Amino acid sequence: MVSNYIKQLLSREEYSFSLDELIENLDKSEISIKSELSRLIAKNEIVNLRKGFYLIITPRYSSAQKLPIQLYCEKLFNYLNRSYYLALFTAAKFHGASHQQIQRDYIITEKPKYNDISKNTIDIRFLTTSSCIGKNIQLKQADAGLYKISTPALTIVDLINYQTKLGGISRILSVIEELLEDLKEPDMVELLDWYPHRSTLQRFGFLLEEFESSKEFQQLVFAKLKRSNFFPVLLSPKSDEKPGAVNNRWKVTINVKIESDL
Numbered sequence: 633m634v635s636n637y638i639k640q641l642l643s644r645e646e647y648s649f650s651l652d653e654l655i656e657n658l659d660k661s662e663i664s665i666k667s668e669l670s671r672l673i674a675k676n677e678i679v680n681l682r683k684g685f686y687l688i689i690t691p692r693y694s695s696a697q698k699l700p701i702q703l704y705c706e707k708l709f710n711y712l713n714r715s716y717y718l719a720l721f722t723a724a725k726f727h728g729a730s731h732q733q734i735q736r737d738y739i740i741t742e743k744p745k746y747n748d749i750s751k752n753t754i755d756i757r758f759l760t761t762s763s764c765i766g767k768n769i770q771l772k773q774a775d776a777g778l779y780k781i782s783t784p785a786l787t788i789v790d791l792i793n794y795q796t797k798l799g800g801i802s803r804i805l806s807v808i809e810e811l812l813e814d815l816k817e818p819d820m821v822e823l824l825d826w827y828p829h830r831s832t833l834q835r836f837g838f839l840l841e842e843f844e845s846s847k848e849f850q851q852l853v854f855a856k857l858k859r860s861n862f863f864p865v866l867l868s869p870k871s872d873e874k875p876g877a878v879n880n881r882w883k884v885t886i887n888v889k890i891e892s893d894l
Contacts, residue, residue, distance in 0.1 A: 634658065634668040638678070638688055645775045648704035650711050651684040682749060685711055698753045701737045702726075702774040709741075715765040716741045718781040719790050720798065721807065726772060726781050729810035740765070740782075740790065759794060767826050768819065784811045785819040786827075792839070793832045801868045801888055805839075812845045820849055824856045831865040833857060838867065838882040842890060854881065 637658060641649055654665050669686065672678045676697060679687045685708060687699050701718065709716040717723070720738035724730065736755040742765060749756040768786035771778045782790060788811050791804040798804060827833065837853035840846070864875035868888040875885040 634665060634672065635677075638672075642688060642690065645777070646707070647688050647690070647699055647776050648681070648707050649686055649688070651686075652711075679752075679754065681708070681754065696753055700774075701739075701756070702772070702779045703776040705739065706777060706779045712746075714741050716780065717765060717769050718779065719759070719787065720794060721791075723781040723787045724791070724807045724811060727784055727787065727811060727814055729807050729814075759797065763826070763828060768823050783819045783823075784814045784816070785823040787811055788815070789823065789827060789829070789832050789836055792835045793829055796869055802891065805890065808839060809843055812840070812843055815845070815849065817848070817852075820852055824852060830857065830860070830862050834862060834865050834882045834884050835867055838880060838884040841880075841882070857882075 634654060637654065638649070641647070651662075651665070651669075654660075654669075655662055658665060669678065669680075673680060676694065677689055679689060679697065681687050681704075687704055689697060689699070693699055701722065705716065705718060716739055718726065718738070719740040721734040721736070722738045725734065736757055738757050738759065740759050740761050743760045743762065745760045746758040748758055768783040769780050770783050772781055781787075788808050791798065791808055792801075795801050795804055824833075833853055833856060837850060837857065840850045840853065862883060864878050864883045864885055866873060866875050866885050866887045867890075870887065873887060875883075878885050
């Protein structure tokens with residue numbers, strides 16, 4: 633029975649499974665397995681997260697009808713055979729920068745992009761990167777095992793890079809300011825060794841200076857930028873606006889009010 637298999641998974645601190653997994657491990661037809669899955673869904677004991685992949689809703693999470701994403705993200709992306717990391721506000725939360733309580737989870741994957749998931753209380757937004765996933769990634773331990781999140785340095789530049797998809801720069805400033813407290817030199821050095829988006833690094837350097845962060849970190853970013861030509865950019869990208877005169881070494885045009893609510 634599917635319910636017995638679920639009990640075995642829970643005994644191993646596993647909170648998710650795939651249809652393929654059931655077919656492989658249970659001596660039952662696919663039709664009968666799907667029939668039992670439908671009954672368990674109707675009883676709110678499992679949730680069909682996406683086609684062929686299910687979450688087990690234990691009594692602890694029954695009122696929320698969702699699981700913390702760290703309990704299933706690694707298994708989900710093993711199932712999808714895709715690299716990933718928990719990112720943006722989700723990663724910031726795990727680093728202790730939870731000034732804004734965000735109910736949505738954010739995951740960055742390789743291309744092509746997955747459709748966002750929004751069902752009942754589950755809200756997951758997927759974004760993609762063309763960069764190789766693997767640098768500036770931390771492994772963290774959850775009850776269900778390890779999961780991957782961006783380091784503070786990568787979290788900050790991702791927030792800057794994806795700001796237009798997150799509601800604008802005003803939504804990210806206080807989170808960045810908190811993340812700066814956990815920024816370490818090895819994290820910065822690793823990021824600057826591979827990170828490809830020059831305009832994002834200009835904005836990063838500008839904000840490091842604006843928030844009076846480490847002069848050493850500012851110099852690391854500026855040294856990276858000076859290795860090639862860089863041109864004026866808007867602090868907050870807008871399709872109908874071009875950079876004007878700049879009076880800072882980062883060549884960042886301040887086109888929005890900089891106001892952290894910390």
